[in-house]
Amino acid sequence: MLKNQQINKGLLSWKSVISIYLSITCCSALAQEKKTVAKPAEMVGALYAAFGNNHSRAVHAKGIILQGDFQPTAEAKKICMAFQYQKQTPVTIRFSDFTGIPNIADTTGLSNPRGFAMKFHGDGGITSDMIMHSFNGFPVGNTDDFVELLTDISKSGPDAPHPNLLEQFFGTHPIAKTFLTSQKPPTTSYATLSFFGVNSFKLTNAKGVSKYVRYQLIPVAGEHFLTPEELKMSGPDYLSAEIKDRINKGQIQFKLYAQLSAGDDKIRDPSIAWPDTRQRIMLGTLTIKKLSENTVQEDKSLKFNPNNLSPGVTIADQMLDDRARAYPISVKNRQ
Numbered sequence: 001m002l003k004n005q006q007i008n009k010g011l012l013s014w015k016s017v018i019s020i021y022l023s024i025t026c027c028s029a030l031a032q033e034k035k036t037v038a039k040p041a042e043m044v045g046a047l048y049a050a051f052g053n054n055h056s057r058a059v060h061a062k063g064i065i066l067q068g069d070f071q072p073t074a075e076a077k078k079i080c081m082a083f084q085y086q087k088q089t090p091v092t093i094r095f096s097d098f099t100g101i102p103n104i105a106d107t108t109g110l111s112n113p114r115g116f117a118m119k120f121h122g123d124g125g126i127t128s129d130m131i132m133h134s135f136n137g138f139p140v141g142n143t144d145d146f147v148e149l150l151t152d153i154s155k156s157g158p159d160a161p162h163p164n165l166l167e168q169f170f171g172t173h174p175i176a177k178t179f180l181t182s183q184k185p186p187t188t189s190y191a192t193l194s195f196f197g198v199n200s201f202k203l204t205n206a207k208g209v210s211k212y213v214r215y216q217l218i219p220v221a222g223e224h225f226l227t228p229e230e231l232k233m234s235g236p237d238y239l240s241a242e243i244k245d246r247i248n249k250g251q252i253q254f255k256l257y258a259q260l261s262a263g264d265d266k267i268r269d270p271s272i273a274w275p276d277t278r279q280r281i282m283l284g285t286l287t288i289k290k291l292s293e294n295t296v297q298e299d300k301s302l303k304f305n306p307n308n309l310s311p312g313v314t315i316a317d318q319m320l321d322d323r324a325r326a327y328p329i330s331v332k333n334r335q
Contacts, residue, residue, distance in 0.1 A: 036318060038147040040325040044333070046150035051100035058330040060115040062104050063096030064190075064240045065292035065302065066247065070120060070256070072284035079211055079258065079281060080203040082312035084120040084128055092119040093288060094302065095190040095243065098133075105236035112183035114239075116195040116217060117304040118286070128310040132195035132217055134187075138270035139179035143322040149176055175271045185225040186234070189242045191252045191288075192224040198270040199306065200316040203258065212267050212316055213258040214274060217286070220253040244291060252288040257281065268317040303331050 047058040054061060069090050076085035083089065096115035097104050104111050113135040120128045140146050149169055156166035163171070170177035187193040197215030204210040226234060235241070246252060257280040266272040292298060307315060307324030315321055 036143045036322050038144050038322075040322065041329055043143060043147055043150075043322065043326040044329045046147045046154070047100055047330075049154035050150040053333070054100060054102050056100060056102045056334050057096075058100045058326075058333070060096035060098060060117075061100045061102040062111075063094045063115065063299070064243060065294050065298060066093045066095075066243070066288050067091070067290050067292050068093060068251075068286060068288040070118075070284055070286050073282050075281050076258075076283040077205075079205050079209075080283075080312045081206045082128065082203070082310040083122040083126065084310065085283060085312075090121045091286065092121070092292065092302065093117070093286075094304070095239070097239070103236075106239040107186060107231055107234055107236060109183065112186075114187065114190065114193060114195075116190075119302075119304060120310070122310065126310065127308060128313065129304045129306060129308040130197065130215060131304055131306050132197045132215060134184060134193050134195055135179060136196040136198065136216075137175070137179060137273045138198045138319075139176035140173060141175075141266075141269040141271040141319075143319055145173065145176075146319070149173070179271075186231050187239070188224040188226055188230075189221075189246060190239055191243060191246055192219050192221050194218050194223055196273075198273070199320045200261065200267045200270075201309075202314045202316045204312050204314070211258075212261040212265075214261075215283075216257040216259055216280065218255045218257065220255065247288065247291055254286040254288075256283045256286055258283050270317060270319055300334050303327070 044058050051059070051061075057063075067090070069088055070084060071088045072085040079085075094115075094117045096117070097106060097111035098113055098115065099110050101110075113133040116132045116134075118130045120130070122128070140149055149166075152165035152169045156164035184193075195217040197217075200212050200214055202210050203213055243252075259274055260279045260281065261267055261274060262278055265274045265278070305324055305327045306320045309315070315324075
């Protein structure tokens with residue numbers, strides 16, 4: 001981390017050198033304990049191996065697009081100088097099911113966690129993206145483990161001997177087992193489901209003061225889930241049908257929060273959720289107003305990249321950087 005920096009031992013004690021090193025390491029947005037070995041193409045390939053190469057999004061392939069706006073709070077302006085926190089901004093939203101299977105049934109367990117992506121549209125054509133899902137956490141803490149998990153899923157079909165590779169992975173990665181076996185029940189609507197940005201970001205205000213945060217998107221209507229009886233009566237595309245009916249009757253709102261890190265929170269490990277007791281600052285209100293066209297071409301061309309950020313927001317863990325490099329490969333394959 002002290003690249004191109006020559007240290008004069010006569011001027012700086014080793015104690016000072018270590019102090020400087022730790023300061024840079026802790027504050028760097030790209031700092032991490034383990035350098036990623038897997039290449040971006042390997043991540044995309046592992047997703048295709050697990051869910052099939054359907055010439056669609058490699059993950060969260062099935063979704064629906066809507067339009068609305070985001071109104072920031074006064075507090076948002078104080079903690080971040082990004083354009084979306086300065087004034088009301090148009091947004092494009094996409095709700096989705098999990099996996100890269102474009103016709104997956106909304107009723108199956110594999111459709112969880114649900115996905116949420118939002119593109120802020122600023123003046124002059126600038127944009128900024130935000131990506132979340134409906135589980136507060138991630139199965140693993142780094143990209144290499146994620147590639148291994150996906151690979152093991154692809155090789156652990158019903159005919160694989162036990163313990164299969166996925167079961168063996170769970171033995172050494174208990175958080176992954178919790179993630180895959182503790183999802184929320186099927187939601188009544190995309191509009192009644194909370195979403196979490198499990199990766200960390202550094203928000204910086206106009207004075208240069210920074211805070212590490214994770215995003216939370218909370219529905220104004222509250223969270224609601226189907227009963228087992230209601231689930232049996234629901235069709236494979238009930239979520240898109242429900243959201244179309246709901247938006248035709250009125251607007252949908254969510255509150256966007258920044259959960260602030262504190263103490264020894266794991267900033268660079270998305271598999272470790274921060275305590276619910278951490279302070280939250282409301283960044284603003286998302287109001288969804290109408291359906292988008294939802295043509296095949298619109299869905300293919302609409303890109304969300306976690307590294308597409310406006311000044312004032314920077315990534316704070318390596319997995320985001322790795323994902324950002326993998327997204328163009330998936331986008332190219334879906335065209």
